[in-house]
Amino acid sequence: MGLLQPESGLLFWMLLSFIVVFMILAKYGFPVITKMVEERRVFVEKSLEAAKEAKAQLDNIKTESEALLQQAREDQMKILNEAAAAKEFEEENLQLRRLLKLDPPAAWRYVAAEVILRDPVLWNEHFTIDRGSRDGLTKGSAVISVTPDGRPILVGILENVGARTSEVRTLFSPGLRLSAALGTTGITGIVNAGERQPTSDHVPIGYLPSHLAYTLQEALFTTGYESGIPQGLKIGELSAVEEVNPRYSNALHLSGLLKPAAQLNSIRFLLIAERVRPPAGAGGGR
Secondary structure, eight states, X not given: OOTTSOOHHHHHHHHHHHHHHHHHIIIIIHHHHHHHHHHHHHHHHHHHHHHXXXXXXXXXXXXXXXXXXXXXXXXXXHHHHHHHHHHHHHHHHHHHHHHHHOOOOTTEEEEEEEEEEEOSSSTTXXXXXXXXXXXXXXXXXXXXXXXXXXXXXXXXXXXXXXXXXXXXXXXXXXXXXXXXXXXXXXXXXXXXXXXXXXXXXXXXXXXXXXXXXXXXXXEEEEOSOSTTSOTXXXXXXXXXXXXOOTTTOOSSEEEEEEEESOOGGGOOEEEEEEESSOOTTTTOOO
16 A cells, blocks of 8 residues: 555554553653643742742832931931031121120220121122111111121121111122222222222222322221221222223222122121210310
8 A cells, every 4th residue: 555545554553552652641741741830830930929029128128228318318418507507606606706805996886786687689788787776876887897807897887777677788789988098008099989890799999099009909998087987997908900991080090899808698797886976076066
């Protein structure tokens, strides 16, 4: 017979062999394979469960770590804020002690005051203090701070005086003009005058005689020409000098810049200078 038509005997033995092999596999092979597959399934399921638990633990650790880190940041910020507040409190106490040690010039008295309100727009030009007319304050009086070495410096003048509070106009206010004298020569100029424009930490000074030489960083002081301002208060230092624009001047004067001595950002306590008696010759009869 051909290849496509095997003999019946061959078919019988082939079928018998298949049955024997299948019975052997069914008894000895399939259970082993099934057991291995089941064990593998259980192992995979346990591995997946362990991975899920590990992921959950990692997520918990991450959450706890982030919480601890956030708490650490908050604690650090709190410590820094407390340290800054303590430093600010110490500096304010030191400033107040320096102020209280100042002796007023003859015929003057000092009234201590505290800054209670700052203008958010004109921060360096105006602020309000907690003293007024009931404390004996008058418009135009000098507002004084102190240097680290205990020397009085001019901050500005009282502009508006109420019963319990007063508004201070500082040297950075363009409307405040007063005379200033160089410490070595006594040469005078006018603060907030001239052709220079103010900057964040400098104010103009004008009407300086053009025929004289000037030294930068030289100190300028109050002249006492203004009735409410004692003589000899430090105003600041000369930081620049240049000629006035010829269109507005006869070139007899120079203008420049003055760096005020007062650090307005750190000022809280101040002294107000008030006369204890009228200026010489005032109020006298004829």
